[in-house]
Structure formats: C-alpha cells, structure tokens
Amino acid sequence: MTRGSIFKLFAYAVVAGAITTAVAVFIPWLPTAATRQADRMWFSIWFAEIIAIVVFAVVAAALIYCVVEFRVKPGDTSDGPPTHGHTMLEIIWTAIPTVIVIAITIVAAIVIHDNGKAGTNPLVIKVVTQQFTYQFEYPNGKTFNILRLPKDRNVKLDLSSKDVIHSFWVPAFGQKTDAVPGITTSIVITPTRTGYYPIICTQLCGLGHALMRSEAIVLESTEYDSWYASAGEAPAAAAGGTDGKSVYTAAGCGACHVFTAGGSAGTIGSSLDNLSVDAAKAGEELNDFIRSSITDPDTFLAPGYAKGVMPSTYKSSISGAQLDSLVQYLAENTK
Amino acid sequence: MASKANHHPSAARQRFGSDWRAGRITAWLTTVDHKRVGLLYIWTTLGFFAVGGVLALLMRAQLATPNENFLTRGSYNQVLTIHGTTMIFLVIVPILAGFGNFLVPLMIGARDMAFPRLNALSYWLFLLGGIVLLSSFWAGHGAAQGGWTSYVPLSTLHMPGHGEDFWILGLHILSISSLVGAINFIVTIHNMRTSGMTWTRIPLFIWAILTYAWLLVIVLPTLSAGLTMMLLDRQWGTHFFDPVHGGSPILYQHVFWFFGHPEVYIMILPAMGIISEIIPVFARKPIFGYKAVAYSTVGIAFFSLLVWAHHMFSTGLPVGLDSFFMLSSMVIAVPTGVKIFNWLATLWRGNISFDTPMLWSLGFIGVFTLGGLSGIFLAAFPIDWQLTDTYFVVAHLHYVLFGGSMFAVFAGLYYWWPKMFGRLLDERLGKLHFALVLIGFNVTFLPQHFLGLLGMPRRVYTYRPGGIWEVYNVISTVGSFLMAVGMLVFVLNVVITARSGRRASNDPWLADTLEWYTTSPPPAWNFDRLPYISNARPLRDVRRRLEAERWK
Numbered sequence: 008m009t010r011g012s013i014f015k016l017f018a019y020a021v022v023a024g025a026i027t028t029a030v031a032v033f034i035p036w037l038p039t040a041a042t043r044q045a046d047r048m049w050f051s052i053w054f055a056e057i058i059a060i061v062v063f064a065v066v067a068a069a070l071i072y073c074v075v076e077f078r079v080k081p082g083d084t085s086d087g088p089p090t091h092g093h094t095m096l097e098i099i100w101t102a103i104p105t106v107i108v109i110a111i112t113i114v115a116a117i118v119i120h121d122n123g124k125a126g127t128n129p130l131v132i133k134v135v136t137q138q139f140t141y142q143f144e145y146p147n148g149k150t151f152n153i154l155r156l157p158k159d160r161n162v163k164l165d166l167s168s169k170d171v172i173h174s175f176w177v178p179a180f181g182q183k184t185d186a187v188p189g190i191t192t193s194i195v196i197t198p199t200r201t202g203y204y205p206i207i208c209t210q211l212c213g214l215g216h217a218l219m220r221s222e223a224i225v226l227e228s229t230e231y232d233s234w235y236a237s238a239g240e241a242p243a244a245a246a247g248g249t250d251g252k253s254v255y256t257a258a259g260c261g262a263c264h265v266f267t268a269g270g271s272a273g274t275i276g277s278s279l280d281n282l283s284v285d286a287a288k289a290g291e292e293l294n295d296f297i298r299s300s301i302t303d304p305d306t307f308l309a310p311g312y313a314k315g316v317m318p319s320t321y322k323s324s325i326s327g328a329q330l331d332s333l334v335q336y337l338a339e340n341t342k
Numbered sequence: 343m344a345s346k347a348n349h350h351p352s353a354a355r356q357r358f359g360s361d362w363r364a365g366r367i368t369a370w371l372t373t374v375d376h377k378r379v380g381l382l383y384i385w386t387t388l389g390f391f392a393v394g395g396v397l398a399l400l401m402r403a404q405l406a407t408p409n410e411n412f413l414t415r416g417s418y419n420q421v422l423t424i425h426g427t428t429m430i431f432l433v434i435v436p437i438l439a440g441f442g443n444f445l446v447p448l449m450i451g452a453r454d455m456a457f458p459r460l461n462a463l464s465y466w467l468f469l470l471g472g473i474v475l476l477s478s479f480w481a482g483h484g485a486a487q488g489g490w491t492s493y494v495p496l497s498t499l500h501m502p503g504h505g506e507d508f509w510i511l512g513l514h515i516l517s518i519s520s521l522v523g524a525i526n527f528i529v530t531i532h533n534m535r536t537s538g539m540t541w542t543r544i545p546l547f548i549w550a551i552l553t554y555a556w557l558l559v560i561v562l563p564t565l566s567a568g569l570t571m572m573l574l575d576r577q578w579g580t581h582f583f584d585p586v587h588g589g590s591p592i593l594y595q596h597v598f599w600f601f602g603h604p605e606v607y608i609m610i611l612p613a614m615g616i617i618s619e620i621i622p623v624f625a626r627k628p629i630f631g632y633k634a635v636a637y638s639t640v641g642i643a644f645f646s647l648l649v650w651a652h653h654m655f656s657t658g659l660p661v662g663l664d665s666f667f668m669l670s671s672m673v674i675a676v677p678t679g680v681k682i683f684n685w686l687a688t689l690w691r692g693n694i695s696f697d698t699p700m701l702w703s704l705g706f707i708g709v710f711t712l713g714g715l716s717g718i719f720l721a722a723f724p725i726d727w728q729l730t731d732t733y734f735v736v737a738h739l740h741y742v743l744f745g746g747s748m749f750a751v752f753a754g755l756y757y758w759w760p761k762m763f764g765r766l767l768d769e770r771l772g773k774l775h776f777a778l779v780l781i782g783f784n785v786t787f788l789p790q791h792f793l794g795l796l797g798m799p800r801r802v803y804t805y806r807p808g809g810i811w812e813v814y815n816v817i818s819t820v821g822s823f824l825m826a827v828g829m830l831v832f833v834l835n836v837v838i839t840a841r842s843g844r845r846a847s848n849d850p851w852l853a854d855t856l857e858w859y860t861t862s863p864p865p866a867w868n869f870d871r872l873p874y875i876s877n878a879r880p881l882r883d884v885r886r887r888l889e890a891e892r893w894k
C-alpha cells in the first residue's frame with residue numbers, strides 16, 4: 008500500500024464515522040434517563056455505540072475505497088492479482104473483534120450486576136398484569152391502576168400475570184421485564200427525576216395489546232409519603248373495598264370498555280353505556296345479564312365480538328360482595 | 343441417479359416422447375429433475391413473497407398515521423402473524439432450498455440429487471404447507487394472531503377459532519418438507535461430487551448449503567415437538583404450557599428458540615454462500631481466505647446452537663445463565679466479521695465490474711454490517727432489556743433478513759437467471775430495481791431503530807399522536823412503498839426479458855464454478871463430460887486451457 012492510498016482510506020473512514028456520529032448525536036433516539044439504572048444502561052449503550060461507529064466506519068471506508076479505486080476499465084476482462092489469503096490478516100481480524108466483544112460483555116455484566124442490587128430496604132410493589140391492565144399493589148395492601156414512586160429510593164417491582172405473558176416497560180427507566188404467568192419476575196429501579204412516564208406492554212398479549220398502557224408518576228419523597236398516608240381515599244378491590252365504582256376501576260374494566268359514568272373510553276370491548284338495551288335484546292333481566300356477562304363472558308356476545316376476547320378470570324378474582332356492588336353500579340349508571 | 347436413457351437426448355425423446363408426462367404442464371407436475379424442482383421452488387416462493395409483501399404494505403398503511411382505522415386490531419394481529427411466518431417459512435428458507443436444488447448437482451458435477459423423487463416430494467409438501475398456512479385466513483375467527491413466535495399461553499388458552507391450528511399444521515408440513523430436503527442435500531453433497539472435487543475444492547455455496555442442511559436436521563425436530571405440544575394443549579386438554587396445571591410458558595420459549603435462533607442462520611448462511619460466489623467473479627480474483635470463509639460458516643452454525651436464550655433475556659432467567667448466553671451470542675460476531683473482512687479483502691485490488699449481481703452483493707455487505715452491529719446491542723443483555731420487543735428489534739431483523747438474505751437472493755437471481763432460463767435479465771432495469779429497493783429499504787427500516795429506542799413496542803396496530811413518532815412512522819411507510827415500486831420493476835424486467843432478453847452463452851460472467859461449464863439452460867442430464875477438478879475454480883482452468891490452445 009502506498010502512503011496516498013492509506014491517506015485516502017483514512018479520509019473515507021473519517022467521513023463515514025463523522026456521518027454516523029452525526030446521526031447518533033443529532034437525531035433524538037434515547038429518552039432522558041429517569042432512574043439510576045437507566046444512567047448505567049445509557050452508558051453501556053454509548054459504549055457499544057462508539058465501538059459500532061468505529062467498526063462501521065472501517066468497513067464502509069474499505070468498501071467505498073474498493074468501489075472507487077478498483078473499478079474495471081470498460082472492456083477489460085483480465086484477472087486481478089491471484090491472492091488466495093493471508094494467515095496473519097486472518098488472525099488479526101479474528102483477534103481484534105474477539106477482544107471487542109469480550110469488552111462489551113464485561114461492561115454489560117458489570118451494569119447488570121449493579122442494576123440488580125436492590126439495597127437493604129427496598130420499597131416492594133407487586134405488579135399484577137392481565138389483559139389489558141396493570142394493577143400495582145403496595146405494601147399496605149392497597150391497589151391502584153397508576154404507579155406512584157418516590158424519588159431516590161430503591162423500588163423492587165415483583166411482576167406476575169393472571170392470563171398471558173405481558174411486559175412492563177418504562178423507556179425512561181431503562182428496564183423491561185416480562186410478566187409471565189406461573190412465576191414472579193422482578194426489576195429494581197431508583198427514580199432520579201420527578202414526572203409522568205408511560206408504562207408500556209411490549210409483549211403481544213391479544214387484541215388490546217397496543218392499548219395496554221399505564222402511567223408511572225415519580226414524586227418527591229415527601230409528596231409520596233403524604234400521598235401514601237392518605238391514599239386510603241381510593242380503596243380498591245384487592246383491599247377489600249366494595250364500593251362499585253372502585254371495583255370497576257380496580258378490576259381494570261375501563262381499559263377495554265366505554266362507560267361514561269366510570270369515565271372510561273376503552274375500545275377493545277363493547278360499550279357499557281346501553282346495557283338495558285343489550286339485556287332486552289338477550290331477553291334477560293338487567294342485573295342477571297350484567298352478572299353473567301362478567302362471570303361467563305361468552306354467554307352473551309355483543310355483535311361483532313368473538314368468544315374468548317374478554318378474560319374469564321373475573322369469576323374468581325372479584326369477590327361475591329364486590330361483584331354485587333359492581334353489578335349494581337353498572338345497572339344504575341347505564342341507559 | 344439419472345436413468346441411462348437420460349444420457350442421450352434422442353433416447354430420452356424416444357422413451358418419453360409420446361408419454362402424457364411430456365406435456366407442457368404435466369412435465370412440470372411430474373418432474374423429478376432437480377433443476378425443474380428448483381425452479382418450481384423459486385417461482386412459488388416469489389409468489390409467496392408477493393403475498394407477504396402486500397401484508398407488510400397493509401401494516402405500513404395502518405401505521406402511517408396515529409389512530410388510523412385502515413386495519414382493525416384483530417386483522418392487524420392476523421396480518422403481522424402471517425407476514426412474519428410467510429416471509430420466514432414460505433419465502434427465505436424455501437427460496438434458498440430452491441437455489442440449492444438448482445445449483446448443488448450442477449456445482450458438484452452430479453446428474454441430479456441423490457433422491458430425485460424425495461426431492462419432488464419436498465417441493466409438493468412445501469406447496470401444501472404454504473396453502474394450509476395461508477388458508478388460516480379463512481378459518482373461523484380469522485388467521486393465527488400470536489405473531490410468528492406464537493407465544494403461549496396466548497396462543498393456547500387465549501386464542502379461539504382454528505386459525506392457530508391451521509398455522510400449526512402448516513408449519514408441521516413445512517418442517518417435514520424441509521427435513522426431507524435437508525437429508526437429500528446432505529446425502530447428495532457427501533456422495534455425488536465429481537472426481538477431484540474434494541472438500542477444499544467445493545464451491546463456498548456448497549459449504550453453506552451443507553451447513554444449512556445439517557442445521558435443519560438438528561433443529562427442526564425441536565420445532566415439531568413444540569408445535570405438537572401446542573396442538574395437544576389446544577385440542578386435547580394437555581397442560582404442557584399451562585401454568586395453572588403445572589405447565590410452563592417458558593418451556594415453550596426454550597423449545598421454540600432452540601429451533602428459532604439457528605433458523606436465523608439457516609436463513610443467512612446460504613445467502614452468505616451466494617455472496618461468496620458472486621464477489622470473486624466480479625472482482626476477477628479468487629476468494630480471499632477460502633478456508634477461513636468455509637470454517638467460519640461451520641463456526642457460526644455451531645455457535646448458533648448455543649445462543650437461543652438471548653431471545654428470553656427479559657423473562658427473568660438467572661443472571662449467570664443470561665451471562666453465558668450473552669457471551670456465546672457475542673462470540674458469533676467474530677466468524678461473521680471474518681466473512682465480511684474476507685469479502686473486503688477479495689475486493690481489494692480486484693478489477694471490479696458493477697453488474698447487477700455485484701451491486702446487490704455490495705449492498706448486502708453494507709446493509710448486513712449495520713444489521714450485524716445492531717445485533718451486538720441485542721446480545722448485550724442489559725441493553726436488550728431496553729430494546730427487546732420494540733421496533734428496534736423489527737429494524738434489526740429486517741436488516742439481517744431483508745437487507746441480508748433477500749439482497750443475496752436477488753443477487754443470486756440476477757447472477758444465475760441466465761443459467762436457469764438461457765436469457766439475461768436487463769441490466770438497466772436491474773440497476774433501477776436495486777437502487778429503488780436499497781433506498782426504500784433504508785428509508786423504511788432505519789427510522790424504526792429510533793422508534794424502538796424512543797419507546798414504540800412491536801406488534802401494535804396503533805399509537806398515540808404527537809411528537810417525532812409520527813414523523814418516523816410516515817417516513818417508514820413512504821420507504822416501504824418505494825420498495826414495492828422497486829419490486830414492480832423486477833416483475834417488469836422478468837416479463838420483458840422473457841421474450842426479448844439477451845441470450846446467454848454457457849458462461850456469460852466468466853465465472854469460476856462448474857454450473858457454467860454446461861449450456862444455459864442445462865440439458866436434463868446436466869453435463870456431457872466433466873473436467874477433472876484440481877482446484878476450487880475449475881472453470882477458470884478451462885478458460886485458460888482454451889486460451890493457451892488458441893495461441894499455440
């Protein structure tokens with residue numbers, strides 16, 4: 008290789024590297040980290056990113072150089088030099104990538120080790136998922152549909168599922184774990200920024216997968232403490248509350264159904280605003296109709312809806328008293 | 343083996359001339375000729391490719407703007423499931439089998455595959471499997487809706503109707519087809535090489551097909567087992583995957599990915615083999631590091647059997663187990679890199695001409711490098727925790743399976759088209775096809791990386807309005823329709839050149855391997871006689887010998 012060709016190759020690599028770096032730096036592609044774990048995660052992403060940019064620049068430079076410099080002249084069908092290989096080169100381009108991937112592996116292993124540490128006294132919140140809602144159960148037994156978290160405290164989320172596999176992901180928290188029926192999985196987060204963050208299900212879980220969303224709210228620890236102390240105003244099903252509206256909210260009905268009185272606008276299931284009409288069509292008394300539609304959803308199907316869309320788990324997850332008040336609440340507030 | 347009558351054309355004509363099997367259509371329906379079986383595979387897969395492509399366009403149309411009502415949620419899930427399954431099981435795997443069928447006997451100097459009838463069986467099973475799979479759309483409650491991975495318990499306990507059962511049966515039939523074909527490849531390559539064709543003289547495409555076939559034999563039974571358990575769970579009340587009765591949803595994922603990850607390499611290794619054939623021809627040099635390229639093929643295949651759980655990093659496996667799978671997944675980058683560096687070294691100081699097959703191959707190197715690098719991110723499991731099941735994964739897998747496998751497939755089609763049909767495809771239309779698809783491809787899938795990083799999960803039929811998501815999504819949709827226009831140019835090219843394309847000589851590209859030694863298209867018996875093979879580039883030897891004689 009001449010000095011000129013080395014210079015050209017280097018120039019191509021710099022240009023290719025600069026373009027890729029510009030894409031990486033100027034195009035928004037990472038949310039602002041909102042937990043200590045996400046900070047480490049972003050570090051490992053950037054570590055791999057820089058290596059990837061260098062590797063891509065080298066490959067792109069060699070490819071562009073060959074395309075520009077070694078084009079054939081028209082009509083020339085002669086052979087290039089009969090080079091069959093070079094053992095030293097093979098060793099070099101086996102060894103260097105090996106070192107690189109081991110380096111990434113080590114960084115990743117350190118990050119995962121640090122991110123798994125929950126400390127001595129984490130706040131443990133149970134995350135119960137089902138089609139297509141999240142429920143968050145706090146140590147005092149109260150359950151909510153929105154996740155409130157204190158800033159700067161280690162939180163351990165224990166995930167479980169009542170039906171299919173779901174996932175818990177808050178992009179700005181830098182963590183994602185599946186909720187798998189039959190086992191409990193967990194993640195540790197330490198929020199560092201207050202604010203509102205979307206919770207997203209990323210595992211295809213049925214018709215309503217795209218709409219399975221909730222919200223995480225990170226509060227200053229003092230605000231959190233006062234909320235936690237007074238949150239008794241919003242009791243819920245799992246806490247034994249039997250107020251109809253609370254049962255409606257806690258059981259997650261609103262994720263799938265339109266119900267004006269309950270303030271919900273889900274579009275996966277049928278509307279609950281005209282239950283009297285539906286009951287009349289089915290030839291059933293209103294309360295019986297509502298009750299059996301909750302416990303055995305396939306008994307009366309709304310037109311256009313298939314069997315098996317609505318979970319059949321409510322029979323066991325809602326207690327008798329709760330069911331009574333839920334039925335009453337729906338019957339009183341529908342048309 | 344070919345019958346004796348096949349050795350001589352007039353004898354063959356006498357034997358089959360008045361037979362009903364010699365009819366224009368019946369000859370194809372009853373054929374056991376490896377070249378015709380190969381072409382049946384290729385035409386059928388191109389048909390399925392059109393189906394899968396239209397399904398993809400439907401999805402991009404739905405996602406062009408937020409809260410679109412083009413597809414309903416139920417039909418969107420059906421479309422995404424059948425799109426993925428079609429592209430993997432009905433397009434990429436079988437089209438590579440099609441190339442293998444057409445090329446393996448020609449490249450190793452044999453008259454046919456070891457078991458010609460079995461070969462025909464594997465094609466007809468493939469067609470049947472494809473029809474069963476697609477008829478899933480007409481089942482009660484519509485097609486399967488669980489994605490191509492069809493995770494349980496969603497697809498066992500929570501998927502009414504029979505679409506999923508059609509999906510299972512279709513895949514069962516396709517597995518048998520692939521298994522039969524794979525055994526045929528292995529037996530053929532091991533036993534039917536012409537004299538002098540030793541293991542270090544076979545074309546690199548043959549190394550790739552052999553490795554592909556072994557991988558299929560090793561992992562397909564696992565898929566069949568998983569599908570059987572799923573079918574039993576759905577229809578006969580067993581509880582393999584039902585946690586309420588002691589079953590495990592995670593078991594299904596282990597079984598599926600033990601098949602599913604090697605499947606990725608089943609789809610990419612023969613594609614890499616095609617690239618390893620084309621680059622030396624158009625750089626007018628021997629492949630750099632033949633042994634390194636061949637052994638890296640085997641190395642990738644070996645490691646691909648040890649990495650399956652990197653698809654399951656987010657399911658709460660023990661950290662120690664995750665670390666092992668992270669390391670083994672990372673290690674695969676090394677032999678993959680070796681291939682890319684050897685291709686670049688082959689280009690180095692070559693006399694490179696830019697015919698359409700070469701353009702697709704160079705495009706492959708660029709795009710596949712990007713896909714490989716994004717794979718590194720998914721292999722590092724803390725990063726995977728952020729990225730898995732988002733659009734980043736969608737982008738990554740399209741960079742390796744479309745930008746990788748399908749680019750190589752088009753390179754191979756342009757390269758071997760004259761051998762298959764005796765006419766060359768049009769170069770200008772070919773270059774237009776390449777340019778449109780290359781640009782459309784990157785416009786479609788590059789923004790999807792950003793979407794995934796910003797929080798868009800995969801397999802959603804809608805998203806909330808606002809912000810840069812809308813911009814990325816509309817760009818992606820525009821790109822997908824640009825690719826579709828490119829594919830129409832390809833169709834136009836095929837139609838136009840079918841009648842008026844330039845006739846091909848035996849060896850229009852001045853290539854290195856044996857398939858170019860015979861006529862284009864080859865006769866039923868492939869070769870009249872064959873030279874003794876003394877290195878990996880037998881045809882170059884023949885050309886040099888002819889030139890030397892001319893100067894005598």
